[in-house]
Amino acid sequence: MRWQxxxxxxxxxxxxxxxxxxxxxxxxxxxxxVLGALLLIASVWSLAMPGSMTSxxxxxxxxxLLFISPWVLGYAEMVGAAxxxxxxxxxxxxxxxxxxPEANAAHRGVAGQH
Numbered sequence: 001m002r003w004q005x006x007x008x009x010x011x012x013x014x015x016x017x018x019x020x021x022x023x024x025x026x027x028x029x030x031x032x033x034v035l036g037a038l039l040l041i042a043s044v045w046s047l048a049m050p051g052s053m054t055s056x057x058x059x060x061x062x063x064x065l066l067f068i069s070p071w072v073l074g075y076a077e078m079v080g081a082a083x084x085x086x087x088x089x090x091x092x093x094x095x096x097x098x099x100x101p102e103a104n105a106a107h108r109g110v111a112g113q114h
Contacts, residue, residue, distance in 0.1 A: 004099035005046040008059055008092065012040030015066070015088050022080040027073035032085065035066050039092055046099065053103045059096030063089045 015036030019029050039062045046055040066089030069075075070082035 001047055002050065002099055002102055004056075004095045004102075005043050005050075007095045008043030008046065009040055011088050011092055011095070012036045012038075012043055015039065015084065018081075018084045018088075022084055023078060024081045025075055025078065028070070028075035028078055028081040028085075031066070031069040031073050031075075032081065035062055035069065035085075036088075038062055039066075039088075046103070051103065053100065056096045056099045056103045059099070060093045063092030063094075063096060065089070066092060 013036070015032050018036075019032050022028075022032075024032065039059065042055050042058040042062065045052065046059070049055065066085045069089075070078075070085050075085075076082045
């Protein structure tokens with residue numbers, strides 16, 4: 001199991017739970033819960049299927065969506081929620097990119113067994 005996948009699980013859980021101690025509005029809470037849950041699901045998917053490169057790309061896509069969500073959904077002025085989204089978004093992209101070489105190697109190993 002890759003540490004990057006466990007980091008994705010932790011990031012997704014933190015984002016969901018962050019709504020409890022961060023002041024949010026409807027858009028912020030929705031984005032943090034939905035994108036956090038999707039990041040958590042994608043990370044569990046990566047843990048279950050380490051050769052799936054799609055799950056790593058989904059980490060990076062969700063990270064980008066998290067990073068832009070404060071501006072798109074209008075909660076950039078809510079400092080706590082916005083910074084949580086920005087930081088978790090950047091970390092999700094970094095974790096997804098860091099897992100790509102290992103996922104690629106696992107994918108080749110699986111493909112070579114056919």
